[in-house]
Amino acid sequence: MLVTGCASTVGAEPLDGPGARRVDGDPFAGLAPCDDQPFVAVFRGFTAEGEQAEQPGSSPSSDIYGVRPDGSVSPVTTDLGSYEFGIADDAATVYASPTSVVGPTAALAPTADRVVAIYPATGRWTVVLEASDVGGVSPAPDGSRLGLTVFTAGGPTGAGASVPAVVDLPAEAAPRSLPPAAATSRAEPVAVATRELAWSPDGRRLAFVTTLPDATQEVRVTDLASGASTAVHRSDATVALLSLDWSPDGTTLLTVEGGAPTGSGGARDRAVEIDVATGRSATVLRGVHGDLVYSAADGSRLTALDNGPEGSAVARTWSRTAGGRFVTTSEAPIGTEVGVVSADRLDIPRCALR
Structure with missing residues (x-):
């Protein structure tokens, strides 16, 4: 059953004029070093070389990059593997799987993907799992499990489906699918795609975005102990849910609702916080670009990566004021020293939050 609630709106304060806030050039200054680990954040970066390596029908090739405590950037991978990934809460391990350049064939033959553990402090890699057509990868807070999206043939439309799954580490058994791999009641349609996996801070729940056959999207939360899955937020078919993150206290989910541009080309994207217990939602920022995460x-604080002018990537941070408004407080180019021309998929480990 879908949990619903009334939506409220919190706007963003202006950056110029009366009441304007100063914007500094250090978006990652609020993050804390994670013991002896090199990075306080990781992201997916695109270079001119990766764009040239793009094949017909595929996305531009990408690599994983790490952000050091001083804001500088270093590559975590260098093979243009188009990775999906997540960093463990202690920042000691990045779990990753490359996205297939070409999707499932017309015969829906699954492909075997590797999920690897990358240790940024040493650069060592190990294979932790091989499974059919792995998409998203998200490690549990204590590192004992991985949340995955996996492709299964013969979905509700006969064209297959991407479903959420969990695997224990070390991976001695195949990933086990979670609802809604099948409908939880006759009144609920079967999901055809799952994205944006996010673990609750206590590791007891896994949230994800799921797309239904009518193109509407839901944010669902599965209790790992009971297996119960609940929809806490739903968008209509004109809105795409672009990212997902849990608040550090585990009470709220943050998502970006992407809408079609206005007639003048202005952004209709907005950041929404969802109360997990009640399903009530509040718009906390408008006109955002990129995947927002709590920082x-x-x-x-919220932080996101966006594409800047003339082939550059930009990091932006917003801070919540006493009145509940988010205002831009930091903005700076990121990754120019390593040739990054655009970026997305920012992930910040819990150990870096202060």
Whole structure:
């Protein structure tokens, strides 16, 4: 059953004029070093070389990059593997799987993907899992499990489906699918695609975005102990849910709702916080670009990566004011020293939040 609630709106304060806030050039200054680990964040970066390596029908090739405490950037991978990934809460391991350049064939033959553990402090890699057509990868907070999206043939439309799954580490058994691999009731349609996996801070729940046959999307939360899956937020077919992150206290989910541009080309994207217990939602930022994540232990900061002018990537941070408004407080180019021309998929480990 879908949990619903009334939506409220919190706007963003202006960056110029009366009441304007100062914007500095250090978006990652609020993050704390994670013991002896080199990075306080990781992201997916695109270079001119990767764009040239793009094949017909595929996305531009990409690599994983790490952000050091001083804001500088270093590559984690260098093989243009188009990775999906997540960093463990202690920042010691990045779990990753390359996205297939070409999707499933017309015969829906599954492909075997490797999920690897990358240790940024040493650069060592190990294979932790091989499974059919792995998409998203997200490690549990304690590192004992991985959340995955896996492709299964013969879905509700006969064309296959991407479903959420969990595997224990070390991976001695195949990933086990979670609802809604099948409908939880006759009144609920079967999902055809799953994206944006996010673990609750206590590791007891896995949230994800699922797309239904009518193109509407839901944010669902599965309790790993009971297997119960609940829809806490739904968008209509004109809105895409672009990212997902848990608040550090585990009470709220943050998503970006992407809408079609206005007639003048303005952005209709907005960031929405969802109360997991009630399903009530509030728009906390408008006109955002990119995947937003919480970047403070009390949920008072948000950070995202966006594409800047003339082939550059930009990091932006917003802070919540006493009145509940988010305002831009930091903005700076990122990755120019390593040739990054655009970026997305920012992931910040919990150990870096303060």
